[in-house]
Amino acid sequence: MKLTEDTILIIPQNDPESLQIGKIAHAAGIPTLYSEQPHGARLENEPDLFGRLQELDPNRLTLVILEIPGPKKETELRALGYRIDIIDHHMYDDLDRMQPLSSLEQFLAYFEIDQADLMSLGFNPRMVLGVGVIDRGFLWQLKREGFENEEAIRVRAYYRELLLELGAERRFSQEALAKEVWEKRRMEGDVLILESTEDHLSIRDPLSFLMADAYPDMPPETIIRQGNRRVYVQESKRAPKFLARYGGFTFGHGVCWGMVNESGHLPTTEELLEMLR
DSSP: OOOOSSEEEEEEOSSHHHHHHHHHHHHHTOOEEEEOOOTTOOGGGSTTHHHHHHHHOTTOOEEEEESOOOHHHHHHHHHTTOEEEEEOOOEETTEEOOOSSOHHHHHHHHTTOOHHHHHHTTOOHHHHHHHHHHHHHOTTHHHHTTOOHHHHHHHHHHHHHHHHHTOHHHHHHHHHHHHHHHHTOEEETTEEEEEEOOSSOOOHHHHHHHHHHHOSSOOOOEEEEETTTEEEEESOTTHHHHHHHHOOEEETTTTEEEEEOTTOOOOOHHHHHHHHO
8 A cells, every 4th residue: 555645635425436435545544635516526616625735734745636627727736836646537528537447446556555455444345346347337347347146236235335325315215216217117219218307316326226137237228317407328339429419428438428417408318319329
């Protein structure tokens, strides 16, 4: 394990992967600045960033920034004397930060945290690896990388526990809504369509667990619409085309695309289907 006297980790806590990284960083004693921003976090929206960094430790000048993009703010921080190291694996509408490894895997490599270190810190290395695999290639990637059925089920349960830590009451509401949406699922040709009219409950994660049970080997191309604020196209090689046309971001090895729009202006399901036909 490589810990220095010069490093501060900056991370959100908005999904299971970032929560897992935060837990490991805390256990390892890595000085960490936690962002309270939800999905879509941007560095320029981080309140009083310089002041908080100074308060945490004014002598630490290497910032490891995880999945909070912001090239302009990064330039400003460099001008203040900071060295910036980026951990990310997403493509955004204005920025390509795709990497073959998940952010969790990059974090472990950066700080040279191996399986023995994870065990000494109180973590199950296979569960930690599973979280990174899910974030990098989604639930179906577990089987592709040698997680047999029973172990994959344990990893999914561990991942779900992390989800619930992000807000148990809200997560239970999301799971209940996801089950309702799943019961009303429909197929348009070879495309699975899952739609909710609820704007404020994100159901992509619990829907994906239901999909993994129904399609253990490979899911169909899928459109998930969450009210007028979120839409996703999953398991589609055409994800980059959606990014090029509508912006948003890609994930899951670049075969999933998503868009979050607070203004409520999103492409219609029919427009998305037209691109998939």
